[in-house]
Amino acid sequence: MKEKIIVRFPPSPTGSLHIGNIRTLLFNYLFARSNDGEVVMRFEDTDRERSNSTHEAIALEALSELGLDFDKGPFRQSERTHMYVDALQRMIKKDIAYVAEESEEDAGKHVIRFRNPNKKITFNDLVRGEITIDTTDFGDFVIARSETNPIYHLTVVVDDLEMGITHVIRGEDHITSTPRQILLVEALGGSIPTYAHLPLIIGNDKKKLGKRHGAITYQEFRDLGYIPAGIINYLALLGWNPGDDREFFTKNELVKEFSLERVNNSPASFSYEKLDSVNKHHLLQLPSEEYKEYVHTFLAVHPEGAKISGHPHFDGIIENILRERVHKFSEIITMLHDGEFNWIINQPIIKKEDIIWKETSAKTIEKHLKYAYKTLENASKWTPESIRENLWHYAEEQGKGEVLWPFRFSLTGQKQSPDPFTVASVLGKEEVLDRLQNGIQLLQ
């Protein structure tokens, strides 16, 4: 019978979850779920000064929105002190650890050091293969500030042992601290978990992305208008691939496909362009209703967005226009700023020379607009397709530019805009006729 796989989510609540944290959590999650394993959530808050419950709540919110659920926890190391104290006492009694009569930071105080056996540790990393490090370099490292105040290396080892963690999957930055943790596991008499060190995510400068170096948080992604499905998919691709040309995955598909063997070992650099493209793909997959909900929710918190999202024409905009151009919802705000949707709310102010297509005469343009007016006046259906049907034949006959440019321009007053049929359907028949009338008058 195979041992049940148990992994852990161990963020320290000293900041929001950033891209590096999330990717590590994701890989832990995928590994556990694809092996019928378990996920334990644990806040590593032994640094009391930098930890706080607000950060915990924010981290939990991110996990929940991303759909990275866990089976046990959340535990807090700050509430498990007795276990560390216990381990500490056992180690001191067995002379595996000792009280050192000096503290560099606090004169007069002592610290607890681990009696390093000074040997070479070799472990088999699931991503990188065999790694050997001589622990002599670490010396008798500190494992606690006092008998009741343990630090990271001890708490991790004690917790992993107590929680039955079988696989420790974390960033490559932990490789060199792995041997010292193995030393502690051995000293405590536990079984050594399997390690897997993931490639770091780096920025344009090739440096590790971290809290203090360019790593953006989940909430920031969300505020930029990326959706969980897009973020998950993109992050999975940072350091993992399925071995073929597929690039788009839902979370469940990732669970099916994921394996640590296919995690590669050179650092991956974060790119907004690729994220945009992956996110857009997932946006396109969304059912219409869900997409609308996302847009409205997103716009609600922006002043100019809230104003337009309530407009009667706006739902038409979402489905017919936004979907094909938006990679992330913040782009809608940019479009609003640039006035791209002014035509929805306000009738355009048009200059006569702009409405005329190339060298065509004003008389001819007027004729075309009048034709459009007359035809659409009698239209019974009002969809982009039906409007197109009404005008297309005429436009092909007369010259598409000659007919369609002034038509679109009277409706939008913009040299660049979505196609006239979509615009017309969004505006509604009455408004379209009104704007056409204005255009016709201008030409007279």
Next chain:
RNA sequence: GGUUCCAUCGUCUAACGGUUAGGACACCAGGUUUUCAUCCUGGAAAUCGGGGUUCGAUUCCCCGUGGAAUCACCA
């Protein structure tokens, strides 16, 4: 500096030692299109250097070079 890790198009990456070194993003050109966007087609673009091993190295080994991580009473 010590230790450890890493090295394929600009970026993410594929290639049981034998491929015209493949895909995606971005970029460029053409097509569709009244404009923008979408979409379609095409293009440019890579194995860090030097030695081995081998009939044959992107692939295995060594050296070099370059980059990164880590060396806390942070996690």
